[in-house]
Amino acid sequence: MNLLKQYGMEDCNSGMTPSxxxxxxxxxxxxxxxxxxxxxxxxxxxxxxxxxPDIANTVSRLAQYVTNPSMCHWLAAKRVLRYLAGLAHRGLVFRKTNDPLIGYADADWGGCTVDRRSYTGYVFLISGAAITWKSQKQRTVALSSTEAEYISLAEATEEAIYLRSLLTELGLQEFIDITIFVDNKGAQCLAGDPVFHARTKHIDIKHHFIRQTVAAGHLKLQHISTHNMVADVMTKSLSNVNHERCRTGLGLTT
Structure with a gap:
């Protein structure tokens, strides 16, 4: 609310989506x-x-232009404020449950129209709401949607290993049976298949540690339909209906 007041938008018309x-x-x-x-x-x-987390992807994209912004970027940033004005009452609501930590990993292949790099998005939830998330452009150009999803899955796996260690240190072992949901079967199969494939030989070896993590039983991968992919909002702008679905999945409620 202080931010809206600072930019003279206390009484602005609210927006349904940030972008x-x-x-x-x-x-x-x-x-x-x-x-x-x-x-x-x-x-x-x-x-x-x-x-x-519902504005993470939009803000990440706008942050690329801080050195040389145009009027269109300024208007897009003010749209985020209008979106927040209409949903200022929403917040991450945690409820006591016995469910283990779950994660969602997704990617938007070639999502940047400037350099055609993809966007990584992941989110981890416990007690019904998000505790950590990421929306960031990938460092390299992915040559396929499977590769983009695989890279995103690798970054989510790194975060899962850290969270597993943290929960263990806190004496919360009952929550470390981690499952990461993915909506790309190619990436899921690649993570569990140690066989060499000519089409994937160019993928950086650092991303293949997923296979070792899965084989060690530190986490499980499970396929989920794109319609139920909560991390979709971390990779791209969505329609009103899909944005609301993801926002609710993140635990952003009243």
């Missing part, structure tokens, strides 16, 4: 007050890291 679907930033007038844009993106990044 348009398949948003593109056309050439437009360069923004004169660059510092205002940087300050706003910095504030939104704080929110996206701390309590609002």
């Amino acid at each position: 348009e679907v398949n948003v593109k930033f056309p050439d437009s007038k360069k923004l004169s007050e660059v510092n205002h844009y940087r300050e706003l993106i910095g504030s939104l990044m704080y929110l996206s890291v701390a309590t609002r």
Whole structure:
């Protein structure tokens, strides 16, 4: 609410989503007050890291333009504020359950129209709400959707190993039976198949540690339909209905 007041948007019209679907930033007038844009993106990044995973992907994309923003980027950032204004009452709600830690890993293949790199998105939930999440452009160009999903799965596996160690240290072993849900069967099969494949020989060896982790029984991979993929919101902008579905899956409720 302080952020809305700072930018004079206390009484603005609320938005249903933080970004348009398949948003593109056309050439437009360069923004004169660059510092205002940087300050706003910095504030939104704080929110996206701390309590609002539903804006993480949009903020990640807008943060790429902090050195040379245009008017279209400024308007897109203000759209995020309008979205937050309508959902200021939402928050991560945790409820006591005996369910183990679960994760969702997803990717948007070639999601960046500038350099065609993909976006990684993952989220881990416990007690019905998200405790850690990530939305970030991948460092290399993936040559297939399976490769993009596999890279995302590798990053989610790293986080799962850390969370497993943390829960063990806290004496919460009953929660370490971790399952990561993926919606790409190719990536799931690749993670469990030690056989050499010519089409995947170029994938960096560091990503193949997933196989060792699964073989050791530290986590399980399970396929899930794209319609039920909660991490979808971490990789791309969605329609109103799908965004609401993912937001509820993250545990962002009243």
